[in-house]
Amino acid sequence: MMPKLKSIDKIQFQNSLLNWFKKNKRSLPWREQAHWYPVFLSEIMLQQTQVDQALPYYVKFIKRYPNIHALSKATEQEVLSLWAGLGYYSRARNLLKTARIIVTDYQAKFPRDIKQALMLPGIGKYSASAILSIVYNLPYAVVDGNVYRVMSRLFAVPDDIRLNKTQKSIQKISDQLLSNIDPGNYNEAIMELGAVICKKQNPDCIKCPVQTFCEAFKKNEQLRYPIKSAAPSKRKITHHALIIVNKEAYLFVQRPASGLLASFWEFPILEMKKKDIKDELLESELKKIYGIEGKVTLKGDVFRHQYSHIDLTYQPVIIKSNNKKIKYLNNYRASKWCTFEELNELPIHNAHLKLIEWFKNLSQ
Ligand code: SF4
The missing domain is CATH 3.90.79.10 (Nucleoside Triphosphate Pyrophosphohydrolase)
Known part of the structure; x- marks a missing residue:
């Protein structure tokens, strides 16, 4: 059974996380400009991909296609050729389709409406929440692989993370924990925490800004979470x-x-x-x-x-x-x-x- 959120002080949790992020956030090229296009491009690349792998591809793309107009005019073969090596190639095709739709239907701006965002090719709940919160400061909580791990440990989630119902429960608890005042930074902070502190094999709990809220840490069972059944064979x-x-x-x-x-x-x-x-x-x-x-x-x-x-x-x-x-x-x-x-x-x-x-x- 999923633990209840009331067990932690939400405001204190958000403040600890946001203060840590403010002081420790990685310097990444898509964080340099306050424009939706770099965020959109990076979030598509970061689906199922780590920052280190995506970084050189982002740099190549932004150089070749510095704005949505340039990207929308590319051919599929050009985009695939630049994407080659990054994997999950449907992302590259969808990136191009979405760029063209944004230019023709949305005056070259990413739509603010989540329903419209979710209709764009390749934009699922994760990408829509990330882009809308980071670009427009809208309160949609992101849940990616890093967040599943952090939440599983924070709340010592006893259920299999592969199950739909467990994922829904983690989404629900993430929605409740989200800062409504600063959702963009909050989302980036919780993902960053998973990427650099609450790592899969060696969580660096000593440096963790939310250690006092963490059930797995209290029980000294960090590596037990997330609970994950074996992957289906290929x-x-x-x-x-x-x-x-x-x-x-x-x-x-x-x-x-x-x-x-x-x-x-x-x-x-x-x-x-x-x-x-x-x-x-x-x-x-x-x-x-x-x-x-x-x-x-x-x-x-x-x-x-x-x-x-x-x-x-x-x-x-x-x-x-x-x-x-x-x-x-x-x-x-x-x-x-x-x-x-x-x-x-x-x-x-x-x-x-x-x-x-x-x-x-x-x-x-
Ligand atoms: S205390 Fe450790 S296990 Fe808990 S959230 Fe922080 S890094 Fe992860």
């Missing part, structure tokens, strides 16, 4: 990633317009049940599926790449081909032969960026 797949070489050029193909990694470019894939496939079989599959003749020259070490629901094992295979004719696209949208130098504007997803790096190191 589907396991093996891909043979074919680095097909013709002189200085490599074959790249564009993924379908929907589904996992939609519209990204990659090396052609053979999805096979077994990992140890003989070279002759790979060559005949290559001919059957893509209509290309080639000879396997090297197989690299396998490596794994995790997606939210898939555990993918990649087997890199280098193939030499003497002709550039690809007969069948095999569900891909397009193909092109290019050198690695010509790839800069092409969106390539993370796993295949790793393959490119591996291949470049090999050739040096």
